[in-house]
Structures are given as structure tokens and as C-alpha cells.
Amino acid sequence: MPMRGRVVTTLAAMRPGETGEIVAVESPDQAGCRRLFALGLVPGAVVALVQAFPSFVFTVGRTTVAVDAETARIIKVLLLSRPRSPRPGFRQTSSPRPRSRET
Amino acid sequence: MPHVAGPARPAAVRVAIVGCPNVGKSVLFGRLTGRYVSVSNYPGTTVEVARGLRRWGGRTFEVADTPGLYSLACLTEEERAARRLLMDEVPDWVVHVVDAKNLDRMLPLTFSLVEAGFRVMVVVNMLDEARAAGLEVDVDLLADRLGLPVVGASLVRGEGEAGVREVLAGGGARPPGPPLVPDYDRATEPVAAALEALLRGWYGLSPRSVALLCLQGDPEMIELVRREEGPRWPEIRRLIEEAGRGPRPVRYRIPLAAHALARSVAAAGVRRIAPPQPSAGQLLGDLLLRPLVGLPVLALVVYFGLYRFVGGFGAGTLVETLDRVLFLDLLNPWLDRTVDGLIRSEVWRDLLVHEYGILTLGLRYAVAIVLPVVGTFFVVFALLEDSGYLPRLALLVDRLLKPLGLSGRALIPLALGLGCGTMATLVTRTLETRRERVLATFLLALGIPCSAQLGVVMGVLAGRPLALAAWGAAVTVVFTAAGTLAARIVPGRAAPFFLEVPPLRPPRPVNIWRKTTARMVWYFREVLPVFLAASIAIWLGRLTGLFPVILSGLGRVCSWLGLPAEVSVVFLFGFLRRDYGAAGLYDLAPGLSTSALIVASVTLTLFVPCLAQTVLMVRERGLPAAVAILTAVFPTALAAGWFVSRVLAMAGAAGW
Structure with a gap:
């Protein structure tokens, strides 16, 4: 099974329970970008996805934010490892894929 | 600085309360003035500006509660209403209320307010919730780093109200040194300085702030500058357009510099003293996010x-x-x-x-x-x-x-x-x-x-x-x-959806x-x-x-x-x-x-x-x-x- 190294993907492609570091916000319009910044979604911030349906819900710092799929797709993240002790209620996939630890 | 609050001024001291939605602005307003505006656990419920007059410390204060403002570079009508109030009235004091749990994303607005030339004090609210989340906030250290008066508060319980009154009335310790503002990088500073030098109009904000807002592509501010600056407009427009070019354009670097500085201040001022304990309300709140x-x-x-x-x-x-x-x-x-x-x-x-x-x-x-x-x-x-x-x-x-x-x-x-x-x-x-x-x-x-x-x-x-x-x-x-x-x-185009989800709290009968x-x-x-x-x-x-x-x-x-x-x-x-x-x-x-x-x-x-x-x-x-x-x-x-x-x-x- 291939190891997933430094995987850069989008918030829309993350699974619940995963964490990632924001590397870029690629909004087509400046306004959308600024608003996401204001919510703390800036490059360098670490996000943890809580759920992906019906909206993407994640925590960033101590804020919980919900966005739609279109917005989730413009947020580029570097996947980090799964949190060691997920909060109860997370949907766990049956076989967690091995993944190298990033910092 | 566009204003000086002289001590001998006979008129009321004008105070504007600003901050993100849902941080306790309206509670502070109610505490300071004795009036009540609708306060709720939902982002964005104060749509009109509430005002109140009160005397304390031998002076009269005219306090305005503004709609939620995330950043001086505004997006919604209510944000514009808040900014317009600041620009039109140039208050003697701007009280920035921030959430102690989210200092890193609230402080960029503090910097913008300082850059704009306002006399700013910071109220770090919701210390009780921060404590419950296992966080300890060092208010004195924050005041030191920010170079501003900082008051810690749990306004819903009434804690911190007296501190705010004292600072506004001219008491409280004077913070050492000038207020902290971000240093922008080598690509940004010359453009900002060049644009700033071209501005002659009166905006109620400092030229520096107007220049930074224009470079960030704020449409309302750009329009205002276009009307005010007449002959200098072509040159200004050239600078603004330049700021939008390149793989990492200047308009993108400005907010990032502010956020980076905010993170470093927050990291110094906030310590984790206990692991976060998910409360019953948090678990229930997470459950309610699920369609089932x-x-x-x-x-x-x-x-x-x-x-x-x-x-x-x-x-x-x-x-x-x-x-x-x-x-x-x-x-x-x-x-x-x-x-x-x-x-x-x-x-x-x-x-x-x-x-x-x-x-x-x-x-x-x-x-x-x-x-x-x-x-x-x-x-x-x-x-x-x-x-x-x-x-x-x-x-x-x-x-x-x-x-x-x-x-x-x-x-x-x-x-x-x-x-x-x-x-x-x-x-x-x-x-x-x-x-x-x-x-x-x-x-x-x-x-x-x-x-x-x-x-x-x-x-x-x-x-x-x-x-x-x-x-x-x-x-x-x-x-x-x-x-x-x-x-x-x-x-x-379809409206993008993004929303801050506040913690679930038991409704308070009051x-x-x-x-x-x-x-x-x-x-x-x-x-x-x-x-x-x-x-x-x-x-x-x-x-x-x-x-x-x-x-x-x-x-x-x-x-x-x-x-x-x-x-x-x-x-x-x-x-x-x-x-x-x-x-x-x-x-x-x-x-x-x-x-x-x-x-x-x-x-x-x-x-x-x-x-x-x-x-x-x-x-x-x-x-x-x-x-x-x-x-x-x-x-x-x-x-x-x-x-x-x-x-x-x-x-x-x-x-x-």
C-alpha cells in the first residue's frame, strides 16, 4: 500500500476526523478570500474536519466553521495525521490508511 | 492621527464598541449604558446602531454599539454600516471587544483600528468560557505586547465592566510604548507608502489605513478614493492594479501579515493550562450538526x-x-x-x-x-x-x-x-x-x-x-x-456559504x-x-x-x-x-x-x-x-x- 506523504488536497477531499494545515485559499474573488481569512482560515492554520455532509463542518483553532462544498474546494490543505484521541461521535473508517506523520 | 480627545473637551466622550459578531458587544453596551439591545447567540443580529448616554467618573459618555465587524476591509452591508460610523463620527475611543478563545483571529482588526488612527482599547471577553476550555489569558502581557489598554472580562457575569469604565474615564495603567502594528514585507511597504503619499482627501481613517484598504481591493474605499483624489486617480489606480498581480499578490500579503502577527501575540498571551473537556453542551451541539x-x-x-x-x-x-x-x-x-x-x-x-x-x-x-x-x-x-x-x-x-x-x-x-x-x-x-x-x-x-x-x-x-x-x-x-x-x-453568482457555529449554550431566561x-x-x-x-x-x-x-x-x-x-x-x-x-x-x-x-x-x-x-x-x-x-x-x-x-x-x- 502506498504511503501518503506530504499530501496537498482540498478541505472538500478530507474525511471526518482528519486534520490538515491550510496552505492556501484560492478564491476566485477577493471578497471570499478576505471573509475566510476573517474566520481564521489563513495559511498556517490547522483545521480538523468534523463532518462532510450536509455541509462541511470543521474546527479551526477554537472556532467551529461550516462551509459549503464550493468553498471547501478552494481551501487547500496539507494533510496531517489523524488526531490521536478523536472526539466521540466521529465516523471512523474501518481500515485507517497508514500515513506518515507531518509537522 | 485624525483626532485627539482633549481632557478639557466639554462635549460627551464618544465611544464606539466594535468587534466580530457574537463576542459580547451588545452586552458591554447594555452594561455601560443601562440600555438593552437584542443580544443573541447568533452571528449578526445587531443591524442598526444603538446609542446610549451615561455619566461616570465625572464625564458624560456617548456609547454606540455597532454591527458585527470582522475586518476593516468590509464585505456585508452591516460591516459597512459599522465602518461608516467609525469614518463619519471619528469616535474618541474605539473599544474592540474580542473573544478570549479566538484571539488569533480577532487581533488583526485591532491592528487595523490602530493603523486607522483610532484610540483603541481591547476588551478580552469570555474569560470564563476560555477558562472552561482550559485556557489562561495573560491580560497584562497582552497589554504590553499590543501597547494598548487591555481589560479582561466575562461581561455576561458583569466582570470587567468596571475596568472598561476606568480606562474610558482616563484611569488605568498607561501601556508602555507605541501600539503594535504589523510590518508588511518588502513587496508591500513601498506600494503602501507610495499610495499613502498620493492621498489628500479626508476619510476619517488615516491615509495609511485607506492605502492598505485600497490595496486589498476594497470596492467602497476605492470608489471613495476615486472621487476624492481626482487628478491623482490614474496613478493610484495603477498602484492598486499592481497590488493584485503576481502569484502572491500584495493584496493577499497584507491580511496574512496581520494574521501572522496576531498568531504570535495570541501564542504569547494565551496558555493552555488544562486539556479541553468537551462539555455536555458541546457533545449535544455536535450531534445537532448531523441531519439524522x-x-x-x-x-x-x-x-x-x-x-x-x-x-x-x-x-x-x-x-x-x-x-x-x-x-x-x-x-x-x-x-x-x-x-x-x-x-x-x-x-x-x-x-x-x-x-x-x-x-x-x-x-x-x-x-x-x-x-x-x-x-x-x-x-x-x-x-x-x-x-x-x-x-x-x-x-x-x-x-x-x-x-x-x-x-x-x-x-x-x-x-x-x-x-x-x-x-x-x-x-x-x-x-x-x-x-x-x-x-x-x-x-x-x-x-x-x-x-x-x-x-x-x-x-x-x-x-x-x-x-x-x-x-x-x-x-x-x-x-x-x-x-x-x-x-x-x-x-x-450563487452565494457562497460559510458560517461560524457558536457553542450550544442553555438559553438564559433573562x-x-x-x-x-x-x-x-x-x-x-x-x-x-x-x-x-x-x-x-x-x-x-x-x-x-x-x-x-x-x-x-x-x-x-x-x-x-x-x-x-x-x-x-x-x-x-x-x-x-x-x-x-x-x-x-x-x-x-x-x-x-x-x-x-x-x-x-x-x-x-x-x-x-x-x-x-x-x-x-x-x-x-x-x-x-x-x-x-x-x-x-x-x-x-x-x-x-x-x-x-x-x-x-x-x-x-x-x-x-
Whole structure:
């Protein structure tokens, strides 16, 4: 099974329970970008996805934010490892894929 | 610096409270001034600026509570309202309220305010919640780093209020050194300096701040600069365009520099002293995010909150008691007798009492029929708001609202529209794009029944669940179809959805009480005058013979819909005031067949909004948009009513 190294993907492609570091916000319009910044979604911030349906819900710092799929797709993240002790209620996939630890 | 607050200044010290939504600005305002503005656990509920005057420390303070402001580079109308206040009034003090748990994303605004030249103090609020989350905030260290007066607070409990007063009155320790502002990188600084040097106009913000906002592509500020700077505009425009170029443009670096600095200050000032303990509220809050839990809870809320409490208790028990017992049995006969005894002229008597009198009809509708229904609705809405349930619902329904051209954020005005469409039209300001505001305003005017209508419809159709279901289905179909169509007609892009989800908190009875009463007072200030005006209009209409003419015209529309002629009175009243018309339907209900009641309820629900809402639509969306909306609503309502009457007739339910 291939190891997933430094995987850069989008918030829309993350699974619940995963964490990632924001590397870029690629909004087509400046306004959308600024608003996401204001919510703390800036490059360098670490996000943890809580759920992906019906909206993407994640925590960033101590804020919980919900966005739609279109917005989730413009947020580029570097996947980090799964949190060691997920909060109860997370949907766990049956076989967690091995993944190298990033910092 | 555009202002100096001289100590000998005789006028009041002007203080503006700013900050993100949901950080406690309105609580601080209430504590400082003794006045209460609606405070809720939902981002973006203060849409108009509240002001209060208070004396302490030997000086008079004029405090303004501004709408939520995330960043000086504004996006929503309410943010622009907050910035405009700062620019127009140039307050002596800007009090920036921040959430202790989220310092890293709140401090960039502090820097912007300092850059803009304001005298800033920072209130680090919600220390209690931060402690519960295992965080310790070092307020003195923050003051040191920021170079600003910083007060730690848990404003809901009253902690920190005295500290804020002391600083504003000129006490408190003076922070050492100049206030902290971000250093922008080598690519940014020369452009900012060049643009700053070109600015000559007066903006209420420092030239540095205006330059940074322009470089970030703020459309309102750029337009302002274009108008102010005349001959220097081409050069300024060149700099602004340059700032948008390249793989990492300057307009992108400016906010990033501010955020990076904020993170470093927050990292120094906030320590984790305990691991976060998920509270019961947090777990429940997470559960409500799931459709499988959230949607059944919504059904419960609608059933118990709207159907049982507003419909059953408010529109049933309370209206029955107030209307039958208080007005029809006691007050109205007494008023009729008293006025008849006092006034000779039949004409003037009819203005005050009898069938359409100001007192016997206008006042009775306002107090006995509308007040209990709206009041009970506001209680339910306040409970939902204060608990933090509404944002969770918003993210659940975002996908459902997308085909209507709306995002989940529009849920709040739409839900509030079930209480009062006028108030809800005002709250559409919290939506970001003009397209979304227009679409929401349209749907509020067409398919969202206000609580007076809702209550009366429920009351009228009570005990006939099939009829209620038919009404609900018809309104839902029209709402969805018209919304989908409008989303295709109104040009523009789909509104992106992003929303901060506040923690779930148990609603506080004090908040519920204050919020409900504040809304009721607002509502009554808007309602009662229009009610009385409507009574006078009807009196004039009868006196001049205009009223019967309109009624016979509307009577023809009614017979076309298969309704008895007396329903035309309801439509006429509904024109003047939607809930007024609904209340009229309540009076007529016993004499109408079920199918006629369904048709009348559907038509009246969809019919043009009340006078107050129309006025607000014109004010908020502009005359052309308001006219377009009304032009769409009127035929839609009649066509829907006609269609329902045909369907019922075909189903053999006419006269049912």
C-alpha cells in the first residue's frame, strides 16, 4: 500500500476526523478570500474536519466553521495525521490508511 | 492621527464598541449604558446602531454599539454600516471587544483600528468560557505586547465592566510604548507608502489605513478614493492594479501579515493550562450538526414551538381570551356606549368606534389578535437564537436553499419572517451579495407567512388537519417554484456559504425575556401607528365612497377565486397591513366553507406584503427592485389562489 506523504488536497477531499494545515485559499474573488481569512482560515492554520455532509463542518483553532462544498474546494490543505484521541461521535473508517506523520 | 480627545473637551466622550459578531458587544453596551439591545447567540443580529448616554467618573459618555465587524476591509452591508460610523463620527475611543478563545483571529482588526488612527482599547471577553476550555489569558502581557489598554472580562457575569469604565474615564495603567502594528514585507511597504503619499482627501481613517484598504481591493474605499483624489486617480489606480498581480499578490500579503502577527501575540498571551473537556453542551451541539439528529429535532421544534405554542396557545387560547372576553364582551360595548354618549356626529363616531373604528377595530386587532401571536413567536425565536441552534439549522438546510439562489445564512431572515416580515426584511442585511438579499426579500414578500398570518391560518384551519396540510403544501410549492424561477432570472453568482457555529449554550431566561420584549416594543412602534392609520384610511374610504368601489372590484376577484364577496374586506385590509387582513379572516371564518378557507388562506399568505414591509423593501432594496418584487408577487398570489380553487373543485371538495 502506498504511503501518503506530504499530501496537498482540498478541505472538500478530507474525511471526518482528519486534520490538515491550510496552505492556501484560492478564491476566485477577493471578497471570499478576505471573509475566510476573517474566520481564521489563513495559511498556517490547522483545521480538523468534523463532518462532510450536509455541509462541511470543521474546527479551526477554537472556532467551529461550516462551509459549503464550493468553498471547501478552494481551501487547500496539507494533510496531517489523524488526531490521536478523536472526539466521540466521529465516523471512523474501518481500515485507517497508514500515513506518515507531518509537522 | 485624525483626532485627539482633549481632557478639557466639554462635549460627551464618544465611544464606539466594535468587534466580530457574537463576542459580547451588545452586552458591554447594555452594561455601560443601562440600555438593552437584542443580544443573541447568533452571528449578526445587531443591524442598526444603538446609542446610549451615561455619566461616570465625572464625564458624560456617548456609547454606540455597532454591527458585527470582522475586518476593516468590509464585505456585508452591516460591516459597512459599522465602518461608516467609525469614518463619519471619528469616535474618541474605539473599544474592540474580542473573544478570549479566538484571539488569533480577532487581533488583526485591532491592528487595523490602530493603523486607522483610532484610540483603541481591547476588551478580552469570555474569560470564563476560555477558562472552561482550559485556557489562561495573560491580560497584562497582552497589554504590553499590543501597547494598548487591555481589560479582561466575562461581561455576561458583569466582570470587567468596571475596568472598561476606568480606562474610558482616563484611569488605568498607561501601556508602555507605541501600539503594535504589523510590518508588511518588502513587496508591500513601498506600494503602501507610495499610495499613502498620493492621498489628500479626508476619510476619517488615516491615509495609511485607506492605502492598505485600497490595496486589498476594497470596492467602497476605492470608489471613495476615486472621487476624492481626482487628478491623482490614474496613478493610484495603477498602484492598486499592481497590488493584485503576481502569484502572491500584495493584496493577499497584507491580511496574512496581520494574521501572522496576531498568531504570535495570541501564542504569547494565551496558555493552555488544562486539556479541553468537551462539555455536555458541546457533545449535544455536535450531534445537532448531523441531519439524522438535526432534522427530527427541527420537526419537534416546529411542532411544539410553532404549532402547539404559537398556533395553539398564542393564536388559540390567548387570542380567544383577549378578543372574546376583553374586547368583544367588555371593552367594545363600553367604548361604543361611551363614544355614542360623547359625540353627536355619526361620522366622527364611526372613526373611533363601531365596525371599523380606530379603537374597536384597530386597537382590538393590534392588542387582541396580533400581539399574542407575535409575542409567542418571539419567545420561541429567542429560545432558538439564544441556544445557538439556528446556525446549526442553517448548515443543515444550506443544500436545500441552494436551488433558490440562497445560502444557509438566509435561513435566519426567512425564519424570522415567520414572526414579522418587516423585521426580517431588515435582517436580510446580514446576507453578503445583493442578489441573495433581493431573492430573500422576494421570498419574504411572497411565501413566508408572518406570525399573525400563520397564527390566524392555524387558528382558522385548526381541527381540519387536511385543510392545514393543503394550505401548507400549496404555499410550499409556490415558495419553491417561485424561488427557483427567481434564482434563474436574477443575475449573478450563487452565494457562497460559510458560517461560524457558536457553542450550544442553555438559553438564559433573562435574555429570552429581554429579547422578546425588545422585539415586541420594536414591533409595536411599527405596528400600532400603521394599524391606526389603516383604520383612518378605511374610515376615509367609506366616507368618500371609495371604499365600496374598491370592495366591489375586489369582490369580483373573490368570486373568480370562488370565494364569498365578504372576503374582499380581508384582502383590502391585507393590502394595508397583512396581519390586519389575516385578523379579518379570523372574524369571517365561522361563516366560510373549508375549501373557501383554504383558498383564502393561500391567497392571503402569498398576497402582497403589508404596508410597513413594503416601505422597508423600498428603503433597503431600492424602488426598482421593490416594484419588481411586488409586480411578481401580486399575480402569483392570485394565480395560486385560483389554481387551488380549481384543484379543490376538481377534487369535488368545493363547499367542503
